[in-house]
Amino acid sequence: MLPSFPSITFPNHWTLVTGLYPEAHGIVGNEFYDPNLQETFIHKKPIISTQPKWWSGEPIWKTASSQNKLSGVVMWPGSGIPTMKPDYFLDYDRNYSAKMKMDTVLDWLDLPIEERPQMISVYIPQIDQKGHGGGPDGPQMNMVLKNMDDAIGHLLTGLEARNLNSHVHVVIVSDHGMAATHKSRVIYYDDILSEQSLSYLMEREAWPLLNLRPKYDAPLHAVEQIYNELYNYTQQHEAHYRVFLRQDVPNQYHYSNNDRIAPIVVIPDVGYSFQLHKEFNNTIDGDYRPRGIHGYDNQAIEMRAIFMARGPRVERKFGRGAVVKAFQNTEVYEFVAGLLNLNTSPNNCTLCNDFEPL
CATH class of the missing domain: 3.30.1360.180 (Gyrase A; domain 2)
Known part of the structure; x- marks a missing residue:
């Protein structure tokens, strides 16, 4: 999958959940100046970055909630904005492991059906953090990748134990790649x-x-x-x-x-x-330092993101194990909305669920 430009965290996380390019949703960098507001957006300062005035577009959790499907979000950038919060919300806490986040998801799925969120998104930053610290080929990267893989395995095992594995759709994405510096x-x-x-x-x-x-x-x-x-x-x-x-x-x-x-x-x-x-x-x-950086040309191989999806509708439409041609991450919002039978807000998709097989 191609990230949007620039291939950095906050612009792409908001693109993934709104389907809008950064120039359209307004988060054009992790730090940027707005000449009309005469203020600077700084992603690491929540007192600034959670102010609604910075954010345009409708995230998928609001699309779901507005159409009577409860939503839950675990630490996704932008989910703490007061006017756009999901029905269930866990704010950013770097002490939470990936497995703990999956346990939160499973706990939400254990709620009575009338209280259970139908759309849940989870942000896991550890791979990005290790990529910056040690570079994409750093000595700890394989360990972190294994931890993330184990966490996803923990989620899938939990779904199977609840007899939900043939009903729940799982979509795994990254916001960008990483390149070594020197x-x-x-x-x-x-x-x-x-x-x-x-x-x-x-x-x-x-x-x-x-x-x-x-x-x-x-x-x-x-x-x-x-x-x-x-x-x-x-x-x-x-x-x-x-x-x-x-x-x-x-x-x-x-x-x-x-x-x-x-x-x-x-x-x-x-x-x-x-x-x-x-x-x-x-x-x-x-x-x-940092030993790894992203944010470059979004079409560069090193900046490519990942996209994987499984679930009944995915398999019926594409077949198990299907591989599609690379596409822009502006398509993800429409894709997830389709899985949830949601009417979408205006967005920048062009394929709009009509992915091309490789």
Whole structure:
């Protein structure tokens, strides 16, 4: 499955449950500035990130609840927004293991039928955390993958013990992939931009992209000057990045039609990182951290996500063991809604459940 661009956590988690591209639902990065609100979204600060003003679109749990199907969510990004909470809600707690989360799901399924949620979503961050810490081929990755596999096995065994395995649909997705970093692949953008241009800039946005926005008191020519310096560098060096004015970002990325996207969008090659010299010195500092990064071109192999589904409707439509051609994660909302017999809210699906066999 192809993640949406940029291939980072909060934009893609919200795309998975709304079927909207980030430019449409408004979560265009894990950190970004809204020039209309004159405020910055920071995903790791719930006091900011749970404010409804940031979020557009209707998540699948609200679609279900509005059509008389109870919903439950375990720690999915965006599920804590007061105006969009599901019927059953477990807030983010990093002390919960994947198996404990599956036990929560099974406990909900043990409720009397009139109280039982019909749609449940679960977020498990451990693979992403280990990927950042040790890289995609880090020494602990296989252990974490096994733990996740065991947790899914625990869920499936629990469904079978309750005679639900032939009734419940299970859909497993990831939000993105992961690529290894190295200190030899650091791009120092203070070697590319002039001191004057650097002085015009607000904080960078949508890491690991280098999304750049001039300060309010910067001169009118600041965007053009900064863009030209970045672009001219690509014409004279092996730059390992591409730079676009927001309005010129290629259509395939669906990443231009929102003011929360900075006026200048710089996309590094897979595995490359933008830094200032004061942030990291590759001659005296140790290994570059994080050792794994995502957020690159969403069509890069390293950024690919996973999609697996099982259940009676899946098998009737596609056959057991079917493999389909790669598709955008904007299709997942419509797919899950179809399993639940729900009427969908407007979304960006194009296949809309008509997946092509490989």
